[in-house]
Amino acid sequence: MSETGRCYRAQDLERFLTDAFVALDVPGDDAATVAHLMVEADLHGYDTHGSFRLRQYVNRLRDGGTNPKPWIRIERESDATAVVDGDNGLGHLAMVFATELAMEKAAAHGIGWVGINAGNHAGPASLYVKMPLARDMVGLYAAVGSANHVPPWGGTDLLLGTNPIAFAVPAGEEPPVVLDMATTVAAAGKIKTLAQRGEAMPEGWMVGRDGKPLTDPTRQKEGFLLPIGGPKGYGLALVIGLLAGVLNGANFTSDVVDFTADTSSPTNTGQFIAAISVDAFMDVDAFKREVDTHLGRLKSSDTLPGFDRVRIPGDRRDAIYRERSERGIPLHPNLVQALSEIAEELNIDRLS
Amino acid sequence: MSETGRCYRAQDLERFLTDAFVALDVPGDDAATVAHLMVEADLHGYDTHGSFRLRQYVNRLRDGGTNPKPWIRIERESDATAVVDGDNGLGHLAMVFATELAMEKAAAHGIGWVGINAGNHAGPASLYVKMPLARDMVGLYAAVGSANHVPPWGGTDLLLGTNPIAFAVPAGEEPPVVLDMATTVAAAGKIKTLAQRGEAMPEGWMVGRDGKPLTDPTRQKEGFLLPIGGPKGYGLALVIGLLAGVLNGANFTSDVVDFTADTSSPTNTGQFIAAISVDAFMDVDAFKREVDTHLGRLKSSDTLPGFDRVRIPGDRRDAIYRERSERGIPLHPNLVQALSEIAEELNIDRLS
Numbered sequence: 001m002s003e004t005g006r007c008y009r010a011q012d013l014e015r016f017l018t019d020a021f022v023a024l025d026v027p028g029d030d031a032a033t034v035a036h037l038m039v040e041a042d043l044h045g046y047d048t049h050g051s052f053r054l055r056q057y058v059n060r061l062r063d064g065g066t067n068p069k070p071w072i073r074i075e076r077e078s079d080a081t082a083v084v085d086g087d088n089g090l091g092h093l094a095m096v097f098a099t100e101l102a103m104e105k106a107a108a109h110g111i112g113w114v115g116i117n118a119g120n121h122a123g124p125a126s127l128y129v130k131m132p133l134a135r136d137m138v139g140l141y142a143a144v145g146s147a148n149h150v151p152p153w154g155g156t157d158l159l160l161g162t163n164p165i166a167f168a169v170p171a172g173e174e175p176p177v178v179l180d181m182a183t184t185v186a187a188a189g190k191i192k193t194l195a196q197r198g199e200a201m202p203e204g205w206m207v208g209r210d211g212k213p214l215t216d217p218t219r220q221k222e223g224f225l226l227p228i229g230g231p232k233g234y235g236l237a238l239v240i241g242l243l244a245g246v247l248n249g250a251n252f253t254s255d256v257v258d259f260t261a262d263t264s265s266p267t268n269t270g271q272f273i274a275a276i277s278v279d280a281f282m283d284v285d286a287f288k289r290e291v292d293t294h295l296g297r298l299k300s301s302d303t304l305p306g307f308d309r310v311r312i313p314g315d316r317r318d319a320i321y322r323e324r325s326e327r328g329i330p331l332h333p334n335l336v337q338a339l340s341e342i343a344e345e346l347n348i349d350r351l352s
Numbered sequence: 353m354s355e356t357g358r359c360y361r362a363q364d365l366e367r368f369l370t371d372a373f374v375a376l377d378v379p380g381d382d383a384a385t386v387a388h389l390m391v392e393a394d395l396h397g398y399d400t401h402g403s404f405r406l407r408q409y410v411n412r413l414r415d416g417g418t419n420p421k422p423w424i425r426i427e428r429e430s431d432a433t434a435v436v437d438g439d440n441g442l443g444h445l446a447m448v449f450a451t452e453l454a455m456e457k458a459a460a461h462g463i464g465w466v467g468i469n470a471g472n473h474a475g476p477a478s479l480y481v482k483m484p485l486a487r488d489m490v491g492l493y494a495a496v497g498s499a500n501h502v503p504p505w506g507g508t509d510l511l512l513g514t515n516p517i518a519f520a521v522p523a524g525e526e527p528p529v530v531l532d533m534a535t536t537v538a539a540a541g542k543i544k545t546l547a548q549r550g551e552a553m554p555e556g557w558m559v560g561r562d563g564k565p566l567t568d569p570t571r572q573k574e575g576f577l578l579p580i581g582g583p584k585g586y587g588l589a590l591v592i593g594l595l596a597g598v599l600n601g602a603n604f605t606s607d608v609v610d611f612t613a614d615t616s617s618p619t620n621t622g623q624f625i626a627a628i629s630v631d632a633f634m635d636v637d638a639f640k641r642e643v644d645t646h647l648g649r650l651k652s653s654d655t656l657p658g659f660d661r662v663r664i665p666g667d668r669r670d671a672i673y674r675e676r677s678e679r680g681i682p683l684h685p686n687l688v689q690a691l692s693e694i695a696e697e698l699n700i701d702r703l704s
Contacts, residue, residue, distance in 0.1 A: 078462030078632040080432035110430030111465050115633055138595065155653030155662040167591045177594065179587040211656060228581025235531040235665040238650070239519040242529065243490065246642050247633045253646045280430040281467055281599045290598050294605045298590070301507030304563060310507040313587040 005336060007328030008351060013051055014039045016339065016351040020054060023346040024061040025068040026090065034092045041123045042329045045320035048189025049124040051331070055338050056121070056260055057090065058346070063263040066090060066120055072097045075117070075249075080109040083248050084116045088266045091122030095271060099128045099139075102275040106137050110280035115248030119269040121146045121259055125166030126180040126314070132168065132275040133176050136284045139168040140274040144245040146267065147258040149188055149225045153234035156209060159253045162188050162225060163240040168314075170278065172288030174295045178314030183237045184225040191217045191225075196334045245270035357688060359680030360703060365403060366391045368691065368703040372406060375698040376413040377420040378442065386444045393475045394681045397672035400541025401476040403683070407690050408473070408612055409442060410698070415615040418442060418472055424449045427469070427601075432461040435600050436468045440618045443474030447623060451480045451491075454627040458489050462632035467600030471621040473498045473611055477518030478532040478666070484520065484627040485528050488636045491520040495623040496597040499610040501540055501577045505586035508561060511605045514540050514577060515592040520666075522630065524640035526647045530666030535589045536577040543569045543577075548686050597622035 014035045021031035034057075041050035060066040070089025074082050082101055086094030098114040105112025122128070122143070129139030145161020152159060162182035169177040182188075186205035194201055195217035206214040206223045214223035227233025245252035250270025257267040278284050301310045324330075331339075336351070343350045366387045373383035386409075393402035412418040422441025426434050434453055438446030450466040457464025474480070474495070481491030497513020504511060514534035521529040534540075538557035546553055547569035558566040558575045566575035579585025597604035602622025609619040630636050653662045676682075683691075688703070695702040 076633060078629075079460075081462030081628070081632040083633050108431075109461055110433030111463060113463050113628065138599070151656075152650045152653050152662045154659030155650070155655055157649075157653035159650055159653060167595075169591060169594045177591060179591050181581075181584045181587060185581055211658075228584050229533075229537060231663075231665075232533045232580050235533060238665065239521060239529060239531050241646070242521045242643060243519075243628075246646060247490070247628075247630065247639065249634055252642075253649045276433070276465065276595075276599075277430070278599065280433045281428060281435050282601055287599065291594060294593070294598060297509075297605045298504045298507070298511055301504050301509035301511060303507055304503075306563075307506030310504045311583075313583075313590065 005330045005332045007330045009328050010039050010043055010325065012351060013042065013329060016343070016349070017051060017054060019348040020058060020342055020346055021061070021090070023348050024058065026061070027069060030090065030093055033096060034090045037092045037123055037127050039329070040127060043321050043324045044126065044317045045324070046124040046126070048187065048193050051339065052189070052193070052335055053121065053123065054342060058342055059263040060120075060259065065259070065263045065265055065267070070094070074101070080105050080111055080113060082114045084114055086116050086119035088118045088120065091120035091269060094119045095122040095128050095273065098271070099131045099273050099275070102273050103132055103135055103137060106132070106275035106277045107135065111274060111276045113272060113274040115244070115270065115272040117248045117250040117268060117270055118266065119250070119271050120267055121269065122271065124180055125164050126168070126178050126317070128273050129166045129168035129180070130176070130178060133170050135275075136170055136278050138170070138276040138278065139166070140276070141166045141271065142240040142244045143271040144241050144250060144252055144256065144269060145188070146269060147188065147260060148256050149220075150184060150227060150237060151224050152238070153227065153231040156224070158224070160234070160237045160241065161256060163237040163244070165236065165240060169291065170288060171295060172292040174292045175312070175315055175318050177291070177295070177312055178317065180314075183233045183240065184227055186225060188225065191220055195220070197332065244272045248272065357682045357684045359682045361680050362391050362395055362677065364703060365394065365681060368695070368701070369403060369406060371700040372410060372694055372698055373413070373442070375700050376410065378413070379421060382442070382445055385448060386442050389444045389475055389479050391681070392479060395673050395676045396476075396478065396669045397676070398476040398478070400539065400545050403691065404541070404545070404687055405473065405475065406694060410694055411615040412472075412611065417611070417615045417617055417619070422446070426453070432457050432463055432465065434466045436466055438468050438471035440470045440472065443472035443621060446471045447474040447480050447625065450623070451483045451625050451627070454625050455484055455487055455489060458484070458627035458629045459487065463626060463628045465624060465626040467596070467622065467624040469600045469602040469620060469622055470618065471602070471623050472619055473621065474623065476532055477516050478520070478530050478669070480625055481518045481520035481532070482528070482530060485522050487627075488522055488630050490522070490628040490630065491518070492626040492628070493518045493623065494592040494596045496593050496602060496604055496608065496621060497540070498619065498621060499540065499612065500608050501572075502536060502579060502589060503576050504590070505579065505583040508576070510576070512586070512589045512593065513608060515589040515596070517588065517592060521643065522640060523647060524644040526644045527664070527667055527670050529643070529647070529664055530669065532666075535585045535592065536579055538577060540577065543572055547572065549684065596624045600624065
């Protein structure tokens with residue numbers, strides 16, 4: 001993947017991203033929070049959801065689409081639920097606020113389920129579902145995608161996003177289970193990366209309007225992303241849109257603003273995050289031991305021809321994290337170029 | 353599908369099922385509750401999850417695998433969560449108990465999330481996720497499948513079930529959205545029905561141990577069900593197993609008891625049901641209007657060649673329900689034969 005580029009230290013990248021946001025009137029603390037989460041995404045190998053997204057965030061801050069100084073607040077609340085108004089700030093900020101609130105509620109009432117409106121693209125879901133792990137809680141997240149690339153099953157109108165869903169479940173000695181998936185076979189970000197690199201998509205990711213496979217990532221707009229399991233993935237994307245979007249007063253279907261194409265309109269992006277306290281269900285240590293036992297059995301399965309081992313969702317991320325923390329984050333030359341252009345535009349120090 | 357058989361009136365089928373359970377020492381009220389839900393499944397066209405399952409339930413009650421007189425109770429509880437011990441009774445009974453509890457908690461605290469252990473096969477998920485709709489709540493359900501037909505992605509050991517997930521979301525004038533899906537391309541019940549009817553499976557439902565397509569449903573045991581989206585469906589099945597099973601003290605992976613093959617061991621089946629009060633998030637009428645708007649847009653999409661219209665998950669079920677409520681429930685001759693054999697074994701009146 002990105003191993004062709006030079007490696008950069010996490011702290012240097014974080015400083016660069018912070019500088020970029022501050023140059024666009026984002027307060028220093030908020031800038032540092034978002035920069036840190038973007039670099040966390042890079043460190044874990046979410047190459048399409050970390051600093052790769054700076055260009056989009058910068059354009060939207062520059063053109064008034066995103067509010068640099070949001071007043072993030074609780075709009076509606078019950079014991080175990082809330083709706084948070086992200087005030088159109090950088091999406092990471094509302095997500096951190098909502099996740100902390102969900103954990104507080106889970107500690108007091110067993111579960112906390114917090115929806116967001118007026119949010120924005122917030123990087124990979126795994127950033128947020130993993131936060132409850134430190135408190136022995138399960139994390140659950142879903143979002144309305146930041147652009148519509150998917151028609152309803154059997155249709156051709158682009159009314160749905162890749163609407164991701166994510167879960168994190170604590171384990172004992174084993175790494176936690178972290179599942180972070182688009183409801184399409186491929187995520188839009190991966191296609192962007194292939195386009196940037198001049199590589200082709202595998203068949204099965206997209207079809208054209210004629211229903212035939214589409215493999216040229218630069219022709220993405222001429223076709224549709226395919227949902228997983230056909231009508232099932234469509235159903236999941238629809239339900240996620242209703243729960244992460246409509247239920248929180250956020251946008252869905254044709255109201256969704258393509259956050260890349262339109263850099264000046266608020267997106268009113270919707271997400272939800274839930275934290276579930278393991279202790280409300282059973283003894284935490286017993287749970288972790290049981291999870292370890294089941295994960296061990298899955299990993300010990302005999303393999304199909306062509307597979308070296310059975311993986312647990314998220315288990316590769318830890319290895320990538322360790323490697324990148326040590327050796328640095330490899331950035332593709334095209335991305336380095338894009339970051340240099342941003343440095344010039346904003347008159348900040350280049351990444352070095 | 354089952355249109356080749358004679359039609360039976362819902363009330364006659366319900367009486368027959370009640371008699372069968374009572375003959376196996378199930379108290380009259382409980383027998384009637386389960387019979388009613390099984391006929392509801394038949395009326396909605398869930399042909400693999402209604403009276404089709406009587407044979408399995410009867411065998412397990414007869415052989416001591418299922419407890420006819422369970423003491424269903426709350427094992428652990430917080431404001432917004434609970435774990436229910438189903439005491440190994442018929443699965444429908446614990447599910448009704450848990451769903452009512454989840455709705456009470458949602459009314460008081462915004463959301464109620466209730467897990468079950470010592471449950472059993474409980475028919476289609478849609479029966480339970482639809483219950484919260486009457487109280488303007490969203491329903492969410494998942495279960496550990498009642499037998500392992502699926503290996504982890506890349507593996508060959510059968511450690512996972514079809515682990516279904518289901519959602520119901522209220523609408524206004526439109527029918528509610530009811531998504532009830534296995535995390536495999538095909539559900540095990542559908543394969544059973546094809547085997548009973550002597551029909552072949554489409555390619556893509558299963559592969560053999562050689563990785564090649566398997567289409568003969570009677571050879572089901574020689575191959576694997578395929579998860580939706582490959583590793584994504586595997587990830588979903590795993591997380592569902594942890595949340596519906598392990599978190600509630602229920603079985604998962606190699607502890608799962610095949611409830612057809614083994615009729616004398618408790619299955620310790622796990623499920624969870626959540627109810628989410630729309631009112632905790634936004635004005636109920638405004639929500640319903642918004643949902644209607646979005647569903648209308650999806651249904652108005654232009655269609656791909658080969659599709660007459662875009663469907664909303666669950667929308668066919670209402671039409672089937674109306675038709676079957678009027679004309680009766682068509683039962684396949686093989687199923688009628690199986691029910692006759694049960695009548696003879698239990699010395700109860702035949703279905704007529």
